[in-house]
Amino acid sequence: MSYIANESRYNLMQYRRCGRSGIRLPMLSLGLWHNFGGVDVFENSRAMLRRAFDLGITHFDLANNYGPPPGSAEESFGVVMEKDFRPYRDEMIISTKAGYYMWPGPYGEWGSRKYLVASLDQSLKRMKLDYVDIFYSHRPDPDTPLEETMMALDHIVRQGKALYVGISNYSAEQTEKAVKILNELGTPCLIHQARYSMLDRWVEDDLLDVLEKKGVGLIAFSPLAQGLLTNKYLQGIPEGSRASKEHGFLRPQHITDDKINKVRQLNELAQQRGQTLAQMALAWLLKDERVTSVLIGTSRVEQIDDCVKALDNLVFSKEELDQIEKILK
Numbered sequence: 001m002s003y004i005a006n007e008s009r010y011n012l013m014q015y016r017r018c019g020r021s022g023i024r025l026p027m028l029s030l031g032l033w034h035n036f037g038g039v040d041v042f043e044n045s046r047a048m049l050r051r052a053f054d055l056g057i058t059h060f061d062l063a064n065n066y067g068p069p070p071g072s073a074e075e076s077f078g079v080v081m082e083k084d085f086r087p088y089r090d091e092m093i094i095s096t097k098a099g100y101y102m103w104p105g106p107y108g109e110w111g112s113r114k115y116l117v118a119s120l121d122q123s124l125k126r127m128k129l130d131y132v133d134i135f136y137s138h139r140p141d142p143d144t145p146l147e148e149t150m151m152a153l154d155h156i157v158r159q160g161k162a163l164y165v166g167i168s169n170y171s172a173e174q175t176e177k178a179v180k181i182l183n184e185l186g187t188p189c190l191i192h193q194a195r196y197s198m199l200d201r202w203v204e205d206d207l208l209d210v211l212e213k214k215g216v217g218l219i220a221f222s223p224l225a226q227g228l229l230t231n232k233y234l235q236g237i238p239e240g241s242r243a244s245k246e247h248g249f250l251r252p253q254h255i256t257d258d259k260i261n262k263v264r265q266l267n268e269l270a271q272q273r274g275q276t277l278a279q280m281a282l283a284w285l286l287k288d289e290r291v292t293s294v295l296i297g298t299s300r301v302e303q304i305d306d307c308v309k310a311l312d313n314l315v316f317s318k319e320e321l322d323q324i325e326k327i328l329k
């Protein structure tokens with residue numbers, strides 16, 4: 001059956017301006033790091049992409065190496081693009097990245113112009129796209145001059161292969177420098193993609209302030225700490241969960257008693273608010289207007305439905321915020 005998108009999709013989602021740019025992103029975006037690779041069931045991945053778009057999630061985030069095997073998430077997305085999404089291409093913000101290991105030899109990872117340009121060409125072929133909306137430098141490269149990496153991003157935009165550029169995993173100090181170079185080149189930095197959740201708050205030290213000052217958006221990845229900020233690990237590691245999978249990035253040793261103790265208390269608080277813990281964890285990030293979007297990963301359609309309902313209650317009382325701080329300490 002050919003796919004026809006839900007007509008009410010834009011009434012179901014809220015959108016936030018990304019920094020001081022002209023782009024608005026859905027407050028919830030979908031990432032394809034896990035659950036969309038060659039090892040996963042394609043029809044499940046396809047169903048999640050359709051469901052997300054039907055709920056007004058217009059932003060899909062990929063990277064060259066997502067899979068496994070690396071590249072296969074982009075390939076799966078390319079198939080969905082061909083089968084379902086082509087008529088809606090102009091309604092979507094599709095991002096990809098390069099930075100981590102992708103192919104052997106000296107040009108297959110990090111931040112050289114050679115690698116970034118070649119990698120994006122490969123990504124476009126896999127995704128069956130002429131251009132991406134956002135192209136990221138996936139991680140800072142200690143050995144390549146920052147100027148070279150930023151000039152490669154600027155070049156890619158001028159080639160018409162990306163509309164905007166972003167950086168990911170850059171420290172606050174590296175971000176200030178990168179943003180300055182990009183501004184001088186005439187290709188402003190749209191967005192920073194950083195890990196941010198109740199269990200990992202490094203961006204609060206100074207990155208969020210830098211981004212606000214410079215007018216750059218922030219998209220928070222792993223907002224559920226890869227599934228830890230849900231009730232699923234309260235009674236051990238369930239079958240089929242990320243921590244149970246050989247290729248899952250969340251390993252059983254990351255699920256410590258200390259974290260589970262916090263998660264249990266957070267789960268109780270979420271229940272008192274009438275939310276699932278996943279919903280409360282997402283709402284807690286979005287209460288800060290500097291967070292443009294939270295970038296979730298899901299393994300099932302129902303998880304997308306559950307996460308989107310977080311937007312129904314983004315308000316926290318002073319008591320709730322204090323209680324959360326106490327739990328997280």
Ligand SMILES: NC(=O)c1ccc[n+]([C@@H]2O[C@H](COP(=O)([O-])OP(=O)(O)OC[C@H]3O[C@@H](n4cnc5c(N)ncnc54)[C@H](OP(=O)(O)O)[C@@H]3O)[C@@H](O)[C@H]2O)c1
Nearest residue numbers: 031032033221222223224225226227241242296297299306
């Ligand atoms: N720039 C970077 O370096 C970088 C790094 C990591 C991620 N990212 C991006 O961020 C995206 C999201 O990262 P992530 O997958 O770690 O995000 P996450 O949302 O923190 O974790 C996703 C996992 O949480 C569980 N989950 C999601 N919604 C749920 C719900 N409503 N109820 C119960 N469980 C739920 C699922 O676990 P189960 O699989 O166990 O069901 C899912 O696989 C990635 O796809 C990628 O696009 C970027």
